[in-house]
Amino acid sequence: MKANLKGLVLAGLTSSATLFAGTAHAVEIEYWQYFFGARVDAMDQLIENFEAANPDINVTMTHFPYADYRTKVAAAIPAGEGPDVVQLFYGWLNDYVEAELIQPLPSDTFPVAQIDADFFPMVQAMKDGDNYWALPTAVRSLALFYNTRLFAAAGIDGPPATLDELMETAAALTQRDGAGNLTTVGLTAGMTAQDHHWWREVLVRQFGGEPYVDDYRTVNYNTEAGVAALDFYTNMFLNEDAVTSIGFMDEPQAAFKAGLAGMHIDGSFRIGSLADIRGLEWGVAELPAGMDGVQSNYSSYWVNAITTKAEGAKYDAAVLFMAYLTSDEAMQIWLDVVGELPAKPSVGMTEENANDDVFGPFIRGLAYANTTKFVNESAQRQVLVEMVERVQLLDMDPAESLAIAAEAEQKILDEYYAE
Amino acid sequence: MYRNLTIRQKQIVWAWAFLALPVLFYTVIRFYPTGNAILISFQNWNLLGSRTWAGLENYDKLWNDPVFWKVFQNTFVYLLLGTPLSLVLSFIIAYHLDKLRFMHGFLRMLYFLPFMTSAVAMAWVWRWFYQDVPIGLFNNILANFGIPQIKFLQSTTNALPAVLAPAVWAGLGFQVIIFMAGIRAIPTSYYEAAKIDGVGWFTVLTQITIPLLRPTIVFIVVFSSIGFLRIFDHVFNMTTNNPGGPLNATKPIVLMIYDTAFNGFDMGYAAAQTVVLFTVLLVVSLVQLRLLRSN
Numbered sequence: 001m002k003a004n005l006k007g008l009v010l011a012g013l014t015s016s017a018t019l020f021a022g023t024a025h026a027v028e029i030e031y032w033q034y035f036f037g038a039r040v041d042a043m044d045q046l047i048e049n050f051e052a053a054n055p056d057i058n059v060t061m062t063h064f065p066y067a068d069y070r071t072k073v074a075a076a077i078p079a080g081e082g083p084d085v086v087q088l089f090y091g092w093l094n095d096y097v098e099a100e101l102i103q104p105l106p107s108d109t110f111p112v113a114q115i116d117a118d119f120f121p122m123v124q125a126m127k128d129g130d131n132y133w134a135l136p137t138a139v140r141s142l143a144l145f146y147n148t149r150l151f152a153a154a155g156i157d158g159p160p161a162t163l164d165e166l167m168e169t170a171a172a173l174t175q176r177d178g179a180g181n182l183t184t185v186g187l188t189a190g191m192t193a194q195d196h197h198w199w200r201e202v203l204v205r206q207f208g209g210e211p212y213v214d215d216y217r218t219v220n221y222n223t224e225a226g227v228a229a230l231d232f233y234t235n236m237f238l239n240e241d242a243v244t245s246i247g248f249m250d251e252p253q254a255a256f257k258a259g260l261a262g263m264h265i266d267g268s269f270r271i272g273s274l275a276d277i278r279g280l281e282w283g284v285a286e287l288p289a290g291m292d293g294v295q296s297n298y299s300s301y302w303v304n305a306i307t308t309k310a311e312g313a314k315y316d317a318a319v320l321f322m323a324y325l326t327s328d329e330a331m332q333i334w335l336d337v338v339g340e341l342p343a344k345p346s347v348g349m350t351e352e353n354a355n356d357d358v359f360g361p362f363i364r365g366l367a368y369a370n371t372t373k374f375v376n377e378s379a380q381r382q383v384l385v386e387m388v389e390r391v392q393l394l395d396m397d398p399a400e401s402l403a404i405a406a407e408a409e410q411k412i413l414d415e416y417y418a419e
Numbered sequence: 420m421y422r423n424l425t426i427r428q429k430q431i432v433w434a435w436a437f438l439a440l441p442v443l444f445y446t447v448i449r450f451y452p453t454g455n456a457i458l459i460s461f462q463n464w465n466l467l468g469s470r471t472w473a474g475l476e477n478y479d480k481l482w483n484d485p486v487f488w489k490v491f492q493n494t495f496v497y498l499l500l501g502t503p504l505s506l507v508l509s510f511i512i513a514y515h516l517d518k519l520r521f522m523h524g525f526l527r528m529l530y531f532l533p534f535m536t537s538a539v540a541m542a543w544v545w546r547w548f549y550q551d552v553p554i555g556l557f558n559n560i561l562a563n564f565g566i567p568q569i570k571f572l573q574s575t576t577n578a579l580p581a582v583l584a585p586a587v588w589a590g591l592g593f594q595v596i597i598f599m600a601g602i603r604a605i606p607t608s609y610y611e612a613a614k615i616d617g618v619g620w621f622t623v624l625t626q627i628t629i630p631l632l633r634p635t636i637v638f639i640v641v642f643s644s645i646g647f648l649r650i651f652d653h654v655f656n657m658t659t660n661n662p663g664g665p666l667n668a669t670k671p672i673v674l675m676i677y678d679t680a681f682n683g684f685d686m687g688y689a690a691a692q693t694v695v696l697f698t699v700l701l702v703v704s705l706v707q708l709r710l711l712r713s714n
Contacts, residue, residue: 070684074466095684099468178564181552192660247573250550251660260553275473382661389665393575 027317028058028312032073032083033302034066038167038272042337049333050324051191057317071265077101077307082319085325087302088134091374093126097133102305104131109319110326118343122299122371134303134325138340139297141369142202143286145256145264145274145360148281150184159263161283163206163232166263166288170236173262186243187263188252189236191385194266195252197298197386198287201370203229206290215386216373217413224408230398234391256282267300268362271339286361299369301343319359335359375416383409441642453697460690469657470687477691487665487692497583497671498703501647505587505594507640512591513598514628527596533591542656545585546572549657572658575668582669586653590646594639597672601635637711641704648700649673672696 018031031047033039040063047059062083064072070092076082078101088096096102110132116124119135126134144166146159154173160166177183189195198316200221204211209225221229239242249255256264257277265287274282288297310318324330331342335353341363342348348363356363367380373382387405390396424432460477464470481487516526533541548556549571558568571581609627618626629636651673655662661679663670672692680689 065517067681071466095465095467100466101467128511177552177562179565179567181562181568183553190660245551247660248551250546321547375682378678385661385664393573393665 020283021048026056026058027313029058029084029314029321030082031059031085031087031318031376032059032319033061033063033087035063036066036338036339039063042334045333045337046325046330049329050321053321053324057305057320059321062418064314065343066092070143073101074099074410077309080309082309083307084302084314086307087304090125090134090136090301090303090371091332091377093133093303093305094375096305100308102133103308103310103311104128104133105135105322106319107131109275109323110135118346120299120348120366120369122301122366122369123343123372125371126303127392134305135322136301136303136343137330138334138338139299139301139343139366140268140340141297141362141365142267142287144285145266145270146285147256147262149259150262154262159283160288161285162293163288163290166377167236167243170263171241174243178237182242182245182248182261184262185245185248185249186253186260186261187236188255188265189233189246189249190252191246191381191388195233196381196384197300197372198265199229201230201298201372202287202296203290204295205370206294207232212372217407217417219410222403226402226406227399230402234388234398238392246388268339268359269339271358284361292372295365295368297365297369299366299371301371316339317362375413379412380409383412456690456697459686460694462687462690464686465684466686467684471559473687474640480688480692481695486667486670487675490670490672493579493669494650494671494699496579497586497650498647500580501583501587501650502640502643505590505643506636508587509591509594509639510598514624515594516595517599517602519709527599531592533589536589538589538652539656540700541585541589542653544693546657549581550555573665574630578658578665578668581658582654583650585657586647586650589653590643594643597635597639598632601632605631617693621705633711637708641707642709644703644707645700648703651677672699 013047022170031043033043040061047305050059051386053056073082073088074087086102088102107130109315112127112130112132115132115135116127122138122139123136126132126136144159150173151158156169157174160169166187173186174182175184191199200211202419204221204226207225207228209221209223210228211221211226213220236242237246248286249258249260252261252264253266253270255261256266257274257280271284287295287297304322305317305321308402326343328342328344328347330343331347335342335347336341339359341359342353347366348354354360354363372380383405386408387401390401390404391398421429421432451529459470461474461475462470471498495626499633508557512530515549516523518531519526547554550558551568551570551573552562555571557571561568570577572578602642605628609631610623613623613627650671654671655677658664658669673696676689676692677698679685683689
């Protein structure tokens with residue numbers, strides 16, 4: 001009896017040892033991103049495909065709310081608890097590099113020259129000398145959403161192609177009640193939404209300026225072009241024949257979703273939430289061109305990077321996983337599942353994607369998009385929000401308000417780069 | 420060893436044994452973070468990487484920051500408008516509710532209901548009340564009577580009172596209950612004596628009710644002052660597009676701390692603001708307690 005039991009225990013041990021032997025060879029790496037339903041679904045799919053191709057690597061994904069993201073990453077990596085591959089907002093890259101939380105991508109797998117050639121140009125903000133620090137799977141850009149039902153009712157054929165046409169179209173779409181209160185705006189407005197990007201990277205350039213110089217370390221919009229861009233923007237809601245109102249229906253996207261805004265400038269991430277609105281019929285067009293046909297756009301992205309925690313076998317696995325995350329296949333899956341745009345022209349500019357009714361205008365916009373190198377996006381946005389508020393609420397001369405804004409933003413940049 | 424102690428010493432040992440848990444709790448949960456916050460206020464730290472010593476740099480920056488002074492002023496406007504307003508309103512309601520017999524419990528519940536409601540949900544409902552035509556309740560009513568729209572939240576002058584109103588309204592229920600308890604605690608013999616002497620209601624109010632409510636008033640003043648000095652959730656939720664805006668017209672200190680810490684990731688600067696708020700709270704509370712202390 002005793003011998004039997006001994007044998008049983010021994011057998012149990014050996015069989016469990018063989019069971020674990022399989023996984024003992026497998027490398028476990030951890031991937032972190034913030035929680036957004038579609039992003040998690042897409043990543044689940046990518047991990048499944050990656051593990052099928054690399055049976056000796058296991059990837060576990062952890063996600064938590066956006067609000068806690070940076071705090072958690074910052075606390076976990078130094079403690080050796082964090083991810084091996086992590087998703088970061090592009091604007092935070094400098095901070096992560098400086099704090100030695102991430103390591104550069106190996107130049108043999110990710111040669112700089114090839115990435116320069118393969119990816120959309122704004123990705124080059126992630127480059128430092130001979131190495132890339134991080135790479136995106138997907139990027140975002142702006143486009144003009146328009147309500148096709150309101151367009152048809154106003155007898156307008158198609159979306160405006162220039163800024164002049166934009167204002168004409170907006171005027172035709174604007175509706176007021178008997179007392180003159182706006183009931184439908186032609187175009188939404190609000191620097192707190194995406195308009196600060198539109199003003200900064202699109203309008204300033206279209207009026208002949210360049211918003212920043214010196215690799216985004218020096219503010220350069222306090223010029224005639226900047227004043228013209230601000231005049232154009234504030235004229236949309238300050239005149240008697242205003243085509244919009246700031247704060248109309250609380251938030252620009254809310255007004256568009258409710259069908260009470262003819263046109264709305266927003267990012268590609270909005271596609272998903274608009275698709276679910278019943279009864280809303282909408283189309284997308286590229287942002288209107290400037291006076292001399294100048295086109296511009298703003299693009300932002302989340303990148304993937306390898307943390308300093310990944311060493312040895314885990315590092316090798318992380319490199320392989322990064323290579324997969326930046327592959328054409330991954331980008332197509334991300335586009336299909338999340339609706340975010342591929343980071344490479346080879347995927348984005350395929351006949352099918354570039355001419356897609358919805359994604360097409362965003363993808364075509366990537367070709368001429370600029371990426372602002374923010375040091376503190378919310379503070380830099382606030383500067384522009386207040387610039388418009390001074391004109392709107394305090395009746396300040398636009399040129400004067402612009403000068404104050406330029407000075408305030410320069411101070412933010414100087415403080416950051418001085419450290 | 421324990422055996423050899425005197426009874427008094429044993430009592431001390433037991434007292435400390437029972438006190439150990441709360442003392443430990445307070446040290447870990449309260450005093451350690453407070454001390455740490457004071458330490459961080461003298462350092463630079465962006466959450467990533469190491470903390471570096473900054474000396475008085477953060478306080479110097481605070482002193483020269485016009486936004487801080489605007490925010491400081493806003494915080495006191497919240498305090499100086501909110502506290503007396505809620506005190507007077509809640510007293511008037513409690514005074515009359517106390518005399519009312521018809522549906523007393525139901526009415527008391529109605530007043531208390533906002534206090535139990537989530538501040539976030541409430542702030543969003545009020546935010547929509549304040550919108551322009553076509554969705555705002557107040558402006559739609561005005562428009563029906565042909566009165567021009569009022570900018571509530573999109574105004575540098577109206578925004579702060581507009582944000583304060585629901586905060587006062589929400590806290591009212593609690594203060595009414597406390598006042599009613601205070602009023603009920605006054606011995607009826609005083610009122611009977613007053614009735615026999617034939618004095619008017621105003622004399623009764625000013626000579627009996629209010630003086631005897633002093634401890635209640637002290638509690639409510641201190642409690643609501645601390646509440647208004649720390650106002651955050653109403654402001655943040657009513658102006659999430661532009662937190663504390665327009666042009667910082669509604670921004671209180673706590674919102675500035677939150678913004679500095681979790682949008683700007685400037686923990687040292689945020690900690691310096693926190694230390695200032697802590698000091699203000701301490702001073703205001705101590706001054707009020709001293710002024711309102713009964714002789």
